[in-house]
Amino acid sequence: MFENRQKRTELADLGEFKLINRLTKNIRLRQKSTLLGVGDDAAILNFEQNKVLLSTDLLVEGIHFDLSYMPLKHLGYKAVMVNLSDIAAMNAKPTQITVGLAVSNRFSVEALEELYAGIQLACEKYDVDLVGGDTSSSTSGLILSISVLGAAEENKIVKRSTAKAGDLIVVSGDLGAAYAGLLLLEREKELFKKDPTLQPDLDGYEYVLERQLRPEARVDMVDRFAEMDLIPSSMIDISDGLASEVLHLCEESGLGCSIYEDKIPIDPQTVDVAELFNIHPITCALNGGEDYELLFTVSLPDFEKINGKGEFYIIGHMSEEVSARNLISNTGEAIPLTAQGWDGFKKD
């Protein structure tokens, strides 16, 4: 419903090579680590003394996104963010991406240009080079596969497995908003299906909608940590919901944890939406996913570096007892954390 309807050029009229040329013709390279970008069998990169980070993510239509409310430009932007977030979660700066794109002929060349406009906007904003990719037809729908490279000095890289008992658990921003946005968009879609004359009623929910449709990767935190002379003791990005990510840090570090319900930052708009849908707001934060905030641990000696800084939220601590990975509720009850994060293979 957001596609550019002005002109429609069929993919079949252009062919693969011309399509790639058209989609990549505006690319400007900005990373000095990029020696050669799109146009050969492979890109050529120069990382000198830096270590290289590599991650890859798939976004599948009907599973990860719904084009009835996700504009293609936003989808392109978000697909890049999902990947940049993985590099930020290693305390590294993203440098290059490749884009694999499988599309059915239901999409026009102009629609793919919209998608690429979002991808390129993200690249410009985050100083990342688009250096390669592959484009194919698909028998149904749209699948985006993005790989990302990043660079960092080895002693700055932060893994999931290096938290210690007693470390504080910290998040970089409020949680659950992206899921609240999704709930609203899904509701509007259902209403629109029943009555296509209805206008969407989304006023006052701009923040949660933006968190769903146009998330930002917290690459800024990599610079912020450097300014603060802070290296987190472990880190992960929140893509599948807080519970799932906390459990990953515990599992990889061989530890337990306590996180406190009343410490988990939730935006008032998220609370409003949760109430509208009869969901406990903490459920949005724990299981919602797609917030792309960073979840990290800080050793006690580093506590002073983050203490009193409004931008960080200390939500709990790691502990020795591997079998105790709990949410401490407002009434003081210890509730075992379970990963109910998004799972594309679930039956329901």
Next chain:
Amino acid sequence: MFENRQKRTELADLGEFKLINRLTKNIRLRQKSTLLGVGDDAAILNFEQNKVLLSTDLLVEGIHFDLSYMPLKHLGYKAVMVNLSDIAAMNAKPTQITVGLAVSNRFSVEALEELYAGIQLACEKYDVDLVGGDTSSSTSGLILSISVLGAAEENKIVKRSTAKAGDLIVVSGDLGAAYAGLLLLEREKELFKKDPTLQPDLDGYEYVLERQLRPEARVDMVDRFAEMDLIPSSMIDISDGLASEVLHLCEESGLGCSIYEDKIPIDPQTVDVAELFNIHPITCALNGGEDYELLFTVSLPDFEKINGKGEFYIIGHMSEEVSARNLISNTGEAIPLTAQGWDGFKKD
């Protein structure tokens, strides 16, 4: 028809994280450039003074492969080859891959294990580390997205754009066989559809079938070139057919070329199959694709390095005249080359 039917575990019963654990549990790392593989937000790699090559390829069910005659293990192996070939085409050694996998629930866990067995076999044979990936459900079919990294000293890297007029055009092996294999498999599929009791009649065609179902990337050529102290003046791998790839070298290098029909190496089995299907064998070589041989150019002073070596086939030369990119037929006629290589977006 080749799936392991012994046991069927549903994807939904396992969930994403357990599936990834199960598919990646046998991975052993062998590259010293891999500091950290699967299991964190990103892999950590160390290329020291080497330059880094990066490429990505998609394989889409119904477009690039047909599971009715492509066993899943072979598909996994071939998907890796397609990518390794891109790195070899830069005169570099592949070092790491990531695997993105979107699958519908028509596939069982055991089927995906078969696919991964092929991927891992390829990794073992070529000393490449599988260091990351993403697995998702899809609304239909199977899509494989593989990204590959490689490493090389900067002065050894060979691009498409650096051929010079007068350079010899060389291929590393016979062409058209993979397409001949595809023709046979497609025929068997049609016959099987009409009469499922028919047994496949593929005796005597082992070579062309293997070229289609189990191609090898010519990574060995990177070592061979080093032994011979030869750096090609330009290079590309043959994935879309000889005509298309020769035109790429011409286009990127701003040159023309002549290639000679009688110099193009074609295996006798390919000739047999072409005759069976009433196709000129040269058409298989020019437009068939998927041979994954290397096409490269050699400067005249380097001619002695390849002269008389049976493993190389000199098929023509580059020339100044940009508008003359011709196949010289056996009768001496100059026929303009056209790229009729595989194009997934074509209507027919």
